[in-house]
Amino acid sequence: MNGWTGQILRVNLTTKTSKIETFSEEFARKWIGGRGFAVKILYDELKPGIDPLGPDNKLIVAVGPIAGIPAPNTGKTVVAAKSPITGGYGDGNLGTRITEHLRRCGYDALIVEGRADRPTMLYIEDDKVEFLPADEVWGKGTYATNDWIYAKYGKGVGVLNIGQGGENLVRYAVIRSLEGRAGGRPGMGAVMGSKRLKAIVAKGTKPIPQADPAGMKKLGHDDLKKVHEIDKQSGWSIQSTTGVLAWCNEVAALPVRNFRKTHHPDAWKVDGERLNNARIATYGCPNCTMRCGITIHDDAGRESELDYENVGLLGPNLEIFDLPQVAALNYMCDDYGIDTMSGGCVLSFYADAVDHGAVAGDIRFGEAEKFKKILTAIALRQGEVGNLLAEGSLRAARKIGKGSEAYAMQVKGLEVAAYNCKFIPGMALAFGVSPIGAHHKESWVITFELKQTSRESYGPEKAQKVIDLQRIRGGLFEYIVACRFPWIELGWGLENYPKYFNAVSGLNWTLDDFWTVSDRVYAMIKLFWLREYPQTDRKLDYPPAVWFDPANVDTEGPIAGQHLEYDKYDGLLQHYYDIRGYDRRGIPTRATLERLGLAAEAKAAEKFGSLT
């Protein structure tokens, strides 16, 4: 089967056994890889209601058919499981050498089951699978763990590892790789930690099955050069993603003080210009020629790789306007293996709750040194505060009570990304309907809203745009598995991706063929949620309440006095459901599921929740 190895490696940490399973061409074409494989496997194999941090959860590591082959930004892997922070489907992707190595070991996916009896490193080398002790690095951060692995196997291997955050089951612990790459925001690192799995290391030497290896090699290499040239011409990677910080500040979309404010006069101190001026290195994913990881020294002299989300949520969101201090918090999150985005939002939630008197605490916005101590307490689950905040902002708020849920900036339990949607309805919708909880990776419509429609509009064109982008960002790029940056930031033609897919698979797909897969994957994720939350309601697809609150409006600036409106948002949400063929709860109808080839899955879901 060209394009796919046709094999999945299943390992059981309890029994220390492994087996190779095959999948059909039909499965491959229906789900493609990455997120598609992950959600289908998890839906079929997990019983609803299992504890995400228990041994019955499964960690999926899944690549796509173009993964690992030199071509623009194909060095990414999807990690997925039932999420400890949302209780629904969770996944993430990260740049890692595991991508190519897993494929060269002969696998398109890895399923990790059970729980080891001691800290374990899973080592995969071609046909060899070993369960090795990792006691030596249990309790150590991801950087030290990485160094330990490299000392054993050299720097060329593929590595996924966790820090203390994952070991201590922080619900938003991530999986880490390379210098500063991280993925799996909804707690994939905690799933690894719950299995006592400290690291996965892979080294593969087999060829990747392709229909036209020579043709793909030339195409991929030529296109990598072209993307590099476009980036040089455009200058995008001079400030990389952090270039948007100054713009968000200008258009009142920056998260400041737990999203209470939308801009700040000191934001310039941590913007893309300052970051570029402080740059000491640039890191990126494998097969990337527009590397986005601007690295600076933090306030302890350590290398810290930053992008917009880290800076936005650990900087202005905490009212910290000192780049080395922001870099320090970022370094700590990376070393502990905690999601920088949720980490920033949980810290800001706590400061806000203290500020409003909902809970007693010794923290004020801007106090970087105290935030660092709290971050350590979270990673190590030390004390009452550490344990409380390790649960995420929603659980913490529910425990605190006193209306503190108002300060938890989350959707379905997953904290929002660094875009303050106080008056950006389409982006608020994008957060609300993101299938894993609030995340901008699925869809980002702010420029569209400001330039092509208007902030005031809640019209169906915004819902359509969210869906159009979900099909690409949350669909295509998550199951073909590649980084969307060349397309989304440099205008690299989307038509190139079917070209790569067809070159490796020998098929003749167009983009339209992929949109059906995208809709199918989204519907499948919805069925996963329905089984976990049979009483699901459209309210789960709402963004944070504070954006609707008249008491929270800006008092000056471009959106002074304005806020989201519930009835209008509900109308926008209904547009989204109507276009997608979902019912009033946001669940795909039977007709939609049948159209997408999910009749059997629909029947399985109906044992737990109703379908319309």
Next chain:
Amino acid sequence: MKITVKLIGPFVNQLGFSEKEMEVALSSTVEGLLALVGIDKARPRIVTRNGRAVAPGEEVREGDRIVISPLYSGG
């Protein structure tokens, strides 16, 4: 009339400034301003006036803060 022009992202390096006050003619349009600043016509961008998106044909006014940014897409 005096306006402030702020550039975002790679425009800063390409045009050699981040933010400056400029003296422009009355009835200057956004399009005219872009040409004056030196923005490549072919480069997709978004222009805001005092935080709100503005069309190329619109006039700028005394004291406006004009921000010119490439089209970011949320990374």
